[in-house]
Amino acid sequence: MTANPTTRDRQPAAFDERALRKALATTPRPPRANALTAAVTFGWRGMLKVKHVPEQLLDVTITPVMFVLMFTYLFGGAIEGSTADYLNYILPGVLVMSVLFTTVYSGVALNTDLTKGVIDRFRTLPIWRPAPLVGALLGDSVRYLIAGTVIIVVGVILGFRPDAGVGGVLAALALVVVFAFGLSWVFTTLGLLLRSPNAVMNAGFMGIFPLTFLSNVFVDPETLPAGLEAFVDVNPISILATASRGLMEGSAEASDIVIVLAVAAALTAVFAPLTTRLYRKA
Amino acid sequence: MSAVPSPLAIEATGLVKAFGDVRAVDGVDLAVPSGSVYGVLGPNGAGKTTTIRMLATLLRPDAGGARVLGHDVVDEADAVRGLVSLTGQLASVDEDLTGRENLILLGRLLGLGRQAAKARGAELLEAFELADAAGRLVKNYSGGMRRRLDIAASLVVPPTVMFLDEPTTGLDPRSRNQVWDIIRTLAGGGTTILLCTQYLDEADQLAAGIAVIDRGKVIAEGTPGQLKASVGGGALHVRLLDPEQRPDAERVLIGELGSVNEEADPARLSAPCAEPERGAEAVAQLHRAGVGIADFSLGQPSLDEVFLALTGHPAEEDRAQDQDAETISEAGVA
Numbered sequence: 001m002t003a004n005p006t007t008r009d010r011q012p013a014a015f016d017e018r019a020l021r022k023a024l025a026t027t028p029r030p031p032r033a034n035a036l037t038a039a040v041t042f043g044w045r046g047m048l049k050v051k052h053v054p055e056q057l058l059d060v061t062i063t064p065v066m067f068v069l070m071f072t073y074l075f076g077g078a079i080e081g082s083t084a085d086y087l088n089y090i091l092p093g094v095l096v097m098s099v100l101f102t103t104v105y106s107g108v109a110l111n112t113d114l115t116k117g118v119i120d121r122f123r124t125l126p127i128w129r130p131a132p133l134v135g136a137l138l139g140d141s142v143r144y145l146i147a148g149t150v151i152i153v154v155g156v157i158l159g160f161r162p163d164a165g166v167g168g169v170l171a172a173l174a175l176v177v178v179f180a181f182g183l184s185w186v187f188t189t190l191g192l193l194l195r196s197p198n199a200v201m202n203a204g205f206m207g208i209f210p211l212t213f214l215s216n217v218f219v220d221p222e223t224l225p226a227g228l229e230a231f232v233d234v235n236p237i238s239i240l241a242t243a244s245r246g247l248m249e250g251s252a253e254a255s256d257i258v259i260v261l262a263v264a265a266a267l268t269a270v271f272a273p274l275t276t277r278l279y280r281k282a
Numbered sequence: 283m284s285a286v287p288s289p290l291a292i293e294a295t296g297l298v299k300a301f302g303d304v305r306a307v308d309g310v311d312l313a314v315p316s317g318s319v320y321g322v323l324g325p326n327g328a329g330k331t332t333t334i335r336m337l338a339t340l341l342r343p344d345a346g347g348a349r350v351l352g353h354d355v356v357d358e359a360d361a362v363r364g365l366v367s368l369t370g371q372l373a374s375v376d377e378d379l380t381g382r383e384n385l386i387l388l389g390r391l392l393g394l395g396r397q398a399a400k401a402r403g404a405e406l407l408e409a410f411e412l413a414d415a416a417g418r419l420v421k422n423y424s425g426g427m428r429r430r431l432d433i434a435a436s437l438v439v440p441p442t443v444m445f446l447d448e449p450t451t452g453l454d455p456r457s458r459n460q461v462w463d464i465i466r467t468l469a470g471g472g473t474t475i476l477l478c479t480q481y482l483d484e485a486d487q488l489a490a491g492i493a494v495i496d497r498g499k500v501i502a503e504g505t506p507g508q509l510k511a512s513v514g515g516g517a518l519h520v521r522l523l524d525p526e527q528r529p530d531a532e533r534v535l536i537g538e539l540g541s542v543n544e545e546a547d548p549a550r551l552s553a554p555c556a557e558p559e560r561g562a563e564a565v566a567q568l569h570r571a572g573v574g575i576a577d578f579s580l581g582q583p584s585l586d587e588v589f590l591a592l593t594g595h596p597a598e599e600d601r602a603q604d605q606d607a608e609t610i611s612e613a614g615v616a
Contacts, residue, residue, distance in 0.1 A: 017467055019409035024440050024471045030393035032364070041390040049378050052419060117372025121435065124338050125391050126364040281342075 035128035042135020047142065059105070060147040064098035068154050071218065079219060084159055091155040092172060092244040093217035096237060098151055099144045099180045100212060104204035106140045107187030111197045123280070130276040137184055144180045148173045164250035172247040175260060179240050182264030185271035192278035217241050236263045291316040291443050291474035292337060296346030299332050306332040308498030309346065314491070319465065319475045321489030321506075323482060325589070329498040330478040331371055334445050337476065338368045350443055367436035371447040373428045374435065377421040381412055381431050384420060388438045399438075406434040410464075426457025433464055443474045450484060462487055482588055486510075494592060502592050509588065516581050517543065518555040518564060523574030525549045531573045538564035555580065 033041070050057060071094065076086030110133070113119055122132050152160075152169055162168055187204050194200045214228070215237040221229045232238050240260050246252030292314035299307040307329040314320040322330050335341040337348055339359040347354065353361040368374060375384050382403055389399025407413045410430045420428060429449060436444055446465070450458040465488055469475055479485055485492045486506040494502040494509065502509060510516075518539065522531055525548040532542050532551065539553040539560060555561040561580045568575060 017463075019405075020464070020467050021471060023405050023409045024437065024468070024473075029364075029439055030395075030398070033391055033393040037393075038391055041387060044390075045376070045379070045387055048383055052378060052380075116377070117370045117374045118376045120335075120338075120340060120368055120370045120372075121374040121388070122391075123340055124363050124366065124368045125388075126360055127391055131391075 032126055035131060038127040038131035039135040039138060042132050043138035043142075044135075046136055046139020050139075050143070057143070057146060060098070060102050060143050061150045063101070064094060064147055064151045065154050067094050067098060068151060068158070072158065075218070087155065087158055087160050088162075089220075089245070090218065091151070091160045092248055093215075093241045095148055095151045095172070096176055096241045096244055097212050097217050098147050099176050100183060100208060100237065101205075102144055102147050103140075103180050103184040104187050104201060104208060105143075106137060106184040107189075107191030107200045107204055108197045109140075110136065110188050110191035111194065111200045114192070129280060130272065133188060133272075133275055133279060137181055137188070140184060141177055141181055144177045145173070148176060162248035164248055168248045168250055172244040175247065175257065176240065176244060179236075179260055179264045182267040185268055185275055188275045189271050189278065192275060211235065211237055215241060236260065239263075289316060290314060290349075291318075292320075292348065292350050292476060294333075294337065294346070294348035297333060297336055297343050297348060298345035299329075299336060299341060300344055305498050307336070307343075310495065310498065310500055312348075312493060312500070314474065314476060316474055317469075317472050318490045319469045319477055319488050321485030321492040322476065322478045322495055323480070323485045323492050323588075324478075324495035325480055328495045330480075330495060331447055332498075333495070334368070334447050334476065334478055338366060338445050339363055340368075365441060366443045366445060367441040368445045369429075369432050369436050369447065369449060371451070373420075373432050375420050375428065375432050378419065380417050380419055381407060381423070381427075382416040384431060384435055385438055388435055392439045394439075402438060406437060410434045424457075425453050426460060429453060429457065429461055430464070433461070437468075441473065443476070444468065445476050445478075447478045448480065449477070451480070458484075494588065496589065496593055502588075512591065516555060517552045518561040518578065518580055519550065519552045520565070520568065520578045521576040522549045522551070523576050527573045530571055531568060534567050534571050534573065535564055538567055549576070 068091065071090050072083050072087050076083035076090070080086035080089060113136075152173065164171075187200070190203055191200050194203060214232055215235045216232055217237065221232040221238070224232060236259070239256050243252055243256035243260050246256060290313050292312055294310055294312040297307050297310040297312075298305065310329065310333055312320075312322075312333075322333065324330050332341065336343050337350060337355060339355050339362050342356055347356065349355065350362045351365050353365070355362050375381075376387070379387065385403030385406055386399045389402050390396070394402060404413075404416075407416045410433070412427060412431060412434070415423060415427060420431060423431065433446075433449070449465070450461050453461065462484070465475060465477070469488070477485070477489060489506065492504065492506055492509055493500045502512065504512070518535070520531065520535075522528060528548055528551070535542050535551060535553045539555050541554060543552045543554070545551060553564070555564070558580055565575065565578055
């Protein structure tokens with residue numbers, strides 16, 4: 001007994017008791033969602049976030065445009081003799097670079113997600129365990145596609161005319177996105193190991209930045225010191241850039257494409273299970 | 283392992299979970315009957331959240347084990363996940379989506395078709411009076427609306443066992459009453475609910491059985507009535523108009539109720555008082571003795587008093603240390 005009654009003063013209820021009873025009573029348990037449905041649903045979640053906060057696409061659109069303009073007009077004349085020639089060389093390279101830079105954000109986004117309560121709900125759902133991760137990366141792939149498309153459109157406006165036409169460009173874009181999907185598993189692993197989104201961002205760029213610059217994205221490696229040239233030649237990012245140039249010019253070598261796909265598959269095979277394990281234990 | 287039919291919805295024996303050197307949960311036993319609301323009561327950092335996370339398959343126990351509806355939470359985690367739902371301490375909804383999108387998302391993940399998920403979402407938004415806010419981002423919801431959505435999200439496919447971790451912490455009294463009403467309705471429908479709370483009042487209002495937990499151990503168990511009786515009932519609180527009259531007031535209260543508790547504020551007095559009639563008589567005696575009273579109340583024992591009685595230390599005392607434990611557990615989550 002208390003002197004100040006607490007609960008029984010009747011306020012308008014915040015719910016319709018009868019409707020609630022009905023809602024509880026009528027639902028038979030549906031069959032489990034299959035793996036594909038679950039993953040695609042998580043991809044849809046990623047898309048919804050873009051829809052609600054479209055500004056977040058700025059980093060995947062503005063930055064690449066800046067890169068294209070900066071490298072073409074700042075370095076083009078010096079490196080290749082003319083900006084038009086250099087554009088043909090660098091555009092596939094910048095496509096590779098900007099899409100790969102975007103993959104770091106997959107790890108950052110996952111790390112951010114972990115600080116939210118909703119992750120607990122996802123982890124108590126009876127679904128295919130990797131679904132939240134695979135789904136998020138499917139959604140991110142759409143971002144990669146957007147980043148890549150922006151680069152190509154800007155390039156075309158500046159005078160980029162690839163020999164292999166639309167088909168070649170689309171093939172190159174597809175190859176880059178597939179590689180990015182594989183690479184982003186590295187960053188989701190990082191996203192689960194590090195403590196803050198900022199740490200993921202820093203560590204991610206500390207790795208991806210030198211790897212990208214020590215490739216043939218910007219310059220032909222022939223002028224490099226021998227040791228460096230050897231590294232640049234085996235750097236998968238170089239091979240990806242070479243394959244993309246080849247696809248756009250109609251002179252791609254099958255071996256390059258196979259190597260790129262194999263590296264993407266290997267990264268996925270190693271880091272996807274690792275990410276899933278860490279996610280389950282997180 | 284086969285599912286052994288059990289009258290107990292949740293059965294935990296010797297659950298242990300340590301984070302570094304801190305044993306957040308240190309041998310917890312629980313037996314929760316089917317179809318009841320069971321309260322797990324304790325201060326911040328007592329190990330409530332860690333316990334609930336083990337039962338909901340989010341954490342693997344270091345030792346001991348638990349079965350939910352007959353399924354082992356480690357070996358048959360997936361079967362458990364199909365039968366339970368969790369409303370966590372942090373709101374377990376996606377703040378960057380709308381209320382409607384949250385419910386459709388969960389509906390799809392739980393196996394409903396596109397149309398069925400939409401219809402189910404609409405039905406729940408209606409039932410929880412959230413239809414008007416359906417298209418708004420959850421981060422713009424009030425605390426009470428967010429909680430209601432959170433509970434609705436747990437009901438997209440009605441669970442057999444529901445875990446509620448401090449569902450009213452941080453809510454204003456009106457929203458709290460709404461959540462209580464929802465919990466009562468759910469319990470009335472036969473759902474087993476494990477309710478973690480730091481409010482004795484809340485456990486008292488809702489739970490048929492309560493386990494009091496402190497420093498990772500269950501230190502008392504029983505019905506709310508038994509628990510309060512074990513603490514020796516409530517207390518009479520009096521605030522004097524004139525602190526100078528305190529000696530007179532103390533004399534009267536000791537005469538009527540036997541003893542007076544220590545209070546820091548010289549104008550305030552309290553005395554243990556199990557029976558309301560004797561409290562009323564004591565107030566009348568104060569008046570007859572010419573002691574001016576600003577106000578008085580006859581209260582149930584607070585969680586602090588329960589703790590003091592059960593453990594010999596107040597619930598607050600270990601905050602600092604226990605919050606460390608909670609922080610570590612959060613870090614373990616991240």
